[in-house]
Amino acid sequence: MSAARPRLRIFAEGYVVGAGLPALGRLPVRDSAVATAARAGVGLLMVFIASVALAQVQAVTGKPSVVALLIKWTPLLATGFLFNLLISVFAMLVGTVAGVMLGFARISLAAPVRGASWIVVQFFRNAPWLVLLFFVMFLMPFELRVGGATIPFPDWIKATLGLALPIMANMAEIVRGAVQSIPTAQWEAARSLAFSRRQTLWKIILPQCVKRMLPPWMNWYAILTMATTLASIVGVSEVMTLTGRITNAEGRTDLLIPIYSYVLLWFFAYCYPIARWTKRLEARYAER
Amino acid sequence: MDDVAAWFLWLHRTTGVKLTIFYDAYDRTRFVEGLVTTVKLSAYCLVLSLALGAVAAWLVGSRVAVVRGAINGFIQLFRNTPPLVQLYFFYFAAGPVLPKIGGMPLLSSFGWAVVSLTLLETAFAAEIFRAGIEAVPKAMVEAAESLGYSRAQIYRKIVLPLAVRVTMPAMTNNLVNLVKTTTLAYAIAVPELVYMSAQVWSEQVNVPEMMVVLLISYVTIVGLINQFMQWLEARLRVPGFGQ
Numbered sequence: 001m002s003a004a005r006p007r008l009r010i011f012a013e014g015y016v017v018g019a020g021l022p023a024l025g026r027l028p029v030r031d032s033a034v035a036t037a038a039r040a041g042v043g044l045l046m047v048f049i050a051s052v053a054l055a056q057v058q059a060v061t062g063k064p065s066v067v068a069l070l071i072k073w074t075p076l077l078a079t080g081f082l083f084n085l086l087i088s089v090f091a092m093l094v095g096t097v098a099g100v101m102l103g104f105a106r107i108s109l110a111a112p113v114r115g116a117s118w119i120v121v122q123f124f125r126n127a128p129w130l131v132l133l134f135f136v137m138f139l140m141p142f143e144l145r146v147g148g149a150t151i152p153f154p155d156w157i158k159a160t161l162g163l164a165l166p167i168m169a170n171m172a173e174i175v176r177g178a179v180q181s182i183p184t185a186q187w188e189a190a191r192s193l194a195f196s197r198r199q200t201l202w203k204i205i206l207p208q209c210v211k212r213m214l215p216p217w218m219n220w221y222a223i224l225t226m227a228t229t230l231a232s233i234v235g236v237s238e239v240m241t242l243t244g245r246i247t248n249a250e251g252r253t254d255l256l257i258p259i260y261s262y263v264l265l266w267f268f269a270y271c272y273p274i275a276r277w278t279k280r281l282e283a284r285y286a287e288r
Numbered sequence: 289m290d291d292v293a294a295w296f297l298w299l300h301r302t303t304g305v306k307l308t309i310f311y312d313a314y315d316r317t318r319f320v321e322g323l324v325t326t327v328k329l330s331a332y333c334l335v336l337s338l339a340l341g342a343v344a345a346w347l348v349g350s351r352v353a354v355v356r357g358a359i360n361g362f363i364q365l366f367r368n369t370p371p372l373v374q375l376y377f378f379y380f381a382a383g384p385v386l387p388k389i390g391g392m393p394l395l396s397s398f399g400w401a402v403v404s405l406t407l408l409e410t411a412f413a414a415e416i417f418r419a420g421i422e423a424v425p426k427a428m429v430e431a432a433e434s435l436g437y438s439r440a441q442i443y444r445k446i447v448l449p450l451a452v453r454v455t456m457p458a459m460t461n462n463l464v465n466l467v468k469t470t471t472l473a474y475a476i477a478v479p480e481l482v483y484m485s486a487q488v489w490s491e492q493v494n495v496p497e498m499m500v501v502l503l504i505s506y507v508t509i510v511g512l513i514n515q516f517m518q519w520l521e522a523r524l525r526v527p528g529f530g531q
């Protein structure tokens with residue numbers, strides 16, 4: 001194999017990104033991204049179609065077929081899935097904003113701020129997502145009274161905040177890593193041009209960081225999207241909860257494998273392109 | 289031990305902080321059992337996924353396109369679908385299909401958690417191994433070839449030892465993720481740490497206390513793993529390679 005070897009790129013946040021598949025356009029066509037996607041998707045599709053077919057063959061006359069059931073429940077599953085995406089977008093938004101601020105604290109000049117933010121980051125990065133979710137669900141009030149007004153916190157908002165916590169901690173590490181990867185000479189040059197620290201950070205350092213932060217940020221978004229299913233454990237009616245309810249309502253054992261692979265397929269169709277895009281961006285930025 | 293129990297009992301009487309796991313024998317047993325199950329689950333999945341991951345990393349370099357494609361498909365599939373849905377798929381969908389032996393299911397919920405998490409971790413381990421193998425400089429392999437090493441010898445004595453060192457940080461992260469992912473087994477009633485803690489807090493109504501205990505437990509476990517892996521990494525370090 002004379003193809004270029006990809007460098008091992010490990011981001012601080014926990015997953016190896018871009019370590020596996022070689023950069024696009026470097027390998028023969030048979031290993032192209034599309035082909036891999038097709039294979040993974042086809043594998044899942046095969047499980048899905050085979051289970052549907054098997055269920056169809058074994059179907060008892062007089063009962064609706066599995067295909068008919070899947071079509072019947074697709075709109076409901078779609079609303080559930082959209083709800084997952086809604087949670088993921090909100091959690092990402094909250095997590096990113098909080099994470100950037102925490103990241104600034106990590107590179108603060110004041111040692112106590114640095115130390116305190118380090119503890120926060122370590123804590124939320126190392127605690128399991130599910131436990132954090134439980135923590136927020138059980139210990140946050142369901143409504144907040146500010147003066148006379150009552151601000152309600154429905155379950156899904158609490159779940160969103162719970163999921164935003166680990167994103168926040170990992171974003172902080174991404175920000176810190178990116179800022180520290182910019183050569184010190186840039187800080188010195190900015191200082192000699194009489195930029196203040198804040199100006200240097202916002203106008204010189206951060207614009208260069210965006211490119212470096214984008215791939216890991218997208219990677220975390222994909223992980224977060226997959227983690228939104230955890231909300232079903234704490235009682236939010238998202239796609240997994242609905243799937244469970246549908247299988248209970250229908251009471252059909254032949255529906256189980258088709259419907260679960262159907263849901264898997266939905267997530268795969270959403271997350272795989274993100275992963276692929278992330279790798280492409282990474283490869284493009286790494287070449288420069 | 290009695291002193292500790294007495295102190296926590298005193299703490300409960302004076303402040304209302306109810307940490308039953310320290311003075312109630314029944315709750316303590318449950319908590320410890322949960323901890324043991326979590327460790328066991330992690331250990332099984334770790335060993336199995338390392339073995340399977342090494343095989344997958346080897347197969348992915350296969351000359352047969354179908355094998356390569358199948359392994360790549362498997363890796364992408366497990367990496368890009370939610371672990372919880374995978375777990376549900378195995379436990380609720382694939383589970384009932386398996387034949388029963390003497391009226392008992394072939395695999396318990398613990399067994400299914402091992403299967404599901406192992407496959408997930410295998411997908412990650414395979415990617416890490418492959419990256420590690422690819423990170424070994426080609427010149428080194430060529431040098432070994434010119435010294436008359438056979439292919440198997442090169443893999444065993446040159447590539448693998450270096451690859452293991454390169455992949456160490458990624459493996460640490462993977463192990464940490466594995467331990468964190470075992471909490472999902474709660475959803476299919478595997479009596480692991482979260483499940484047992486939930487039993488305790490639903491009976492004793494001490495949710496905040498148990499939550500803090502849970503969080504501290506996991507952060508401690510992960511901290512210990514990180515410390516151990518850092519020590520191991522330092523022990524195995526080869527001067528001049530892989531900084």
